[in-house]
Amino acid sequence: xxxxxxxxxxxxxxxxxxxxxxxxxxxxxxxxxxxxxxxxxxxxxxxxxxxxxxxxxxxxxxxxxxxxxxxxxxxxxxxxxxxxxxxxxxxxxxxxxxxxxxxxxxxxxxxxxxxxxxxxxxxxxxxxxxxxxxxxxxxxxxxxxxxxxxxxxxxxxxxxxxxxxxxxxxxxxxxxxxxxxxxxxxxxxxxxxxxxxxx
Amino acid sequence: xxxxxxxxxxxxxxxxxxxxxxxxxxxxxxxxxxxxxxxxxxxxxxxxxxxxxxxxxxxxxxxxxxxxxxxxxxxxxxxxxxxxxxxxxxxxxxxxxxxxxxxxxxxxxxxxxxxxxxxxxxxxxxxxxxxxxxxxxxxxxxxxxxxxxxxxxxxxxxxxxxxxxxxxxxxxxxxxxxxxxxxxxxxxxxxxxxxxxxxxxxxxxxxxxxxxxxxxxxxxxxxxxxxxxxxxxxxxxxxxxxxxxxxxxxxxxxxxxxxxxxxxxxxxxxxxxxxxxxxxxxxxxxxxxxxxxxxxxxxxxxxxxxxxxxxxxxxxxxxxxxxxxxxxxxxxxxxxxx
Numbered sequence: 001x002x003x004x005x006x007x008x009x010x011x012x013x014x015x016x017x018x019x020x021x022x023x024x025x026x027x028x029x030x031x032x033x034x035x036x037x038x039x040x041x042x043x044x045x046x047x048x049x050x051x052x053x054x055x056x057x058x059x060x061x062x063x064x065x066x067x068x069x070x071x072x073x074x075x076x077x078x079x080x081x082x083x084x085x086x087x088x089x090x091x092x093x094x095x096x097x098x099x100x101x102x103x104x105x106x107x108x109x110x111x112x113x114x115x116x117x118x119x120x121x122x123x124x125x126x127x128x129x130x131x132x133x134x135x136x137x138x139x140x141x142x143x144x145x146x147x148x149x150x151x152x153x154x155x156x157x158x159x160x161x162x163x164x165x166x167x168x169x170x171x172x173x174x175x176x177x178x179x180x181x182x183x184x185x186x187x188x189x190x191x192x193x194x195x196x197x198x199x
Numbered sequence: 200x201x202x203x204x205x206x207x208x209x210x211x212x213x214x215x216x217x218x219x220x221x222x223x224x225x226x227x228x229x230x231x232x233x234x235x236x237x238x239x240x241x242x243x244x245x246x247x248x249x250x251x252x253x254x255x256x257x258x259x260x261x262x263x264x265x266x267x268x269x270x271x272x273x274x275x276x277x278x279x280x281x282x283x284x285x286x287x288x289x290x291x292x293x294x295x296x297x298x299x300x301x302x303x304x305x306x307x308x309x310x311x312x313x314x315x316x317x318x319x320x321x322x323x324x325x326x327x328x329x330x331x332x333x334x335x336x337x338x339x340x341x342x343x344x345x346x347x348x349x350x351x352x353x354x355x356x357x358x359x360x361x362x363x364x365x366x367x368x369x370x371x372x373x374x375x376x377x378x379x380x381x382x383x384x385x386x387x388x389x390x391x392x393x394x395x396x397x398x399x400x401x402x403x404x405x406x407x408x409x410x411x412x413x414x415x416x417x418x419x420x421x422x423x424x425x426x427x428x429x430x431x432x433x434x435x436x437x438x439x440x441x442x443x444x445x446x447x448x449x450x451x452x453x454x455x456x457x458x459x460x461x462x463x464x465x466x467x468x469x470x471x472x473x474x475x476x477x478x479x480x481x482x483x484x485x486x487x488x489x490x491x492x493x494x495x496x497x498x499x500x501x502x503x504x505x506x507x508x509x510x511x512x513x514x515x516x517x518x519x520x521x522x523x524x525x526x527x528x529x530x531x532x533x534x535x536x537x
Contacts (some may be wrong), residue, residue, distance in 0.1 A: 106328065
């Protein structure tokens with residue numbers, strides 16, 4: 001499994017909580033690794049172990065942790081590039097949702113070897129989207145919920161997002177776009193290319 | 200039916216339509232962003248310079264390029280390279296469909312282009328996405344490499360360093376001797392043992408012993424040159440390698456001052472200590488210079504001779520001392536009296 005995934009978990013816990021909390025998580029997970037490198041590969045089994053340990057140490061459900069990671073990736077200044085790369089998906093939040101089918105492909109294009117679940121977007125009625133995530137890492141749907149919630153804020157769009165659990169081996173997310181000009185759009189310019197990247 | 204003008208204006212943001220007289224009739228909407236005053240009505244070849252495959256000088260030349268890929272630039276923005284295709288409009292004019300090619304990345308920065316400046320079918324957004332993603336991934340990769348390199352340098356330094364004194368260890372000595380053996384530099388080796396160190400260590404404990412060793416390391420550092428290599432070869436055994444220093448007078452003075460300073464009475468953790476030192480010196484040109492181990496052995500032999508002639512002495516190696524430790528009569532075991 002790609003080191004970026006582990007590195008993100010580590011950075012999230014260290015930045016949002018404390019480096020001591022991260023140490024507790026690693027000790028509790030009983031892994032032979034203390035710190036993860038973004039550009040190395042690690043055993044995929046480590047991830048559920050770390051997540052379970054994080055649930056204990058931070059005293060909250062794993063789904064909540066995953067969702068917060070999604071929000072953290074978009075809002076934390078160390079990951080400004082993630083927000084920018086997401087904004088390449090579309091001019092509006094709805095366009096972004098329509099572009100999510102491309103998310104795993106775009107991600108692979110950005111970082112080869114970083115495999116995300118297959119994403120399928122359906123829009124049964126105007127303003128209501130259903131997003132299906134199939135494949136590993138499981139729980140990615142929760143990350144996507146947090147990530148999209150933060151992106152809706154970024155576009156100034158009022159949207160309701162909910163993880164509906166599993167259906168037919170797919171994580172199901174429902175999105176309702178309520179109002180597109182709810183708040184100010186944070187804006188996106190191709191020229192403000194920031195290389196602020198946590199490493 | 201939609202007119203050709205409209206088709207071009209809607210679909211091709213970087214097109215130029217040139218009339219039969221060679222004047223620009225119409226341009227795509229993105230040209231306005233490229234620092235260009237509206238070229239409509241101006242002579243095409245005065246606004247643009249076609250560089251390849253040939254340089255047309257009139258409308259007939261331009262029409263002859265139909266169907267070919269052109270490389271051109273805007274005369275007022277010479278750094279901005281464009282490429283595109285020219286076709287005849289069947290009314291004695293020509294239509295050029297242009298693109299920024301790889302220059303798009305610079306152009307986006309320079310002219311503040313947005314997604315609307317490109318055709319939706321254009322892959323330019325993917326290109327820009329990839330450019331940003333690649334830069335972020337490269338930054339992460341460089342950062343990893345920098346950290347790994349730092350760790351490697353630290354590990355390399357640690358591998359040749361004595362943890363207690365910070366002097367080189369025997370591995371560091373071996374490396375330095377191998378390098379010296381391959382150069383033409385003459386050098387001297389000072390082999391030094393402490394006198395009465397073992398008693399201190401045994402009776403007063405390792406803490407006091409360690410303090411003595413650190414003090415000795417400090418004395419060695421204070422009296423040697425930047426290029427000299429100071430080694431704690433083990434226990435109370437030190438080696439000093441002095442590249443380029445073979446002068447007997449200076450080596451005599453160096454050994455004398457080291458023994459004098461080390462032998463100064465000192466109080467460590469409330470104990471009065473009287474440590475001493477013996478030194479054997481060998482100079483590369485007097486021994487077989489290429490054989491660095493031989494020079495070290497000779498210094499070792501001289502050290503034994505110095506110890507045997509009474510502590511607190513230093514002696515140069517002389518040919519009559521022999522060149523093997525086995526040659527020594529009545530060898531003094533290293534631990535005895537140390």
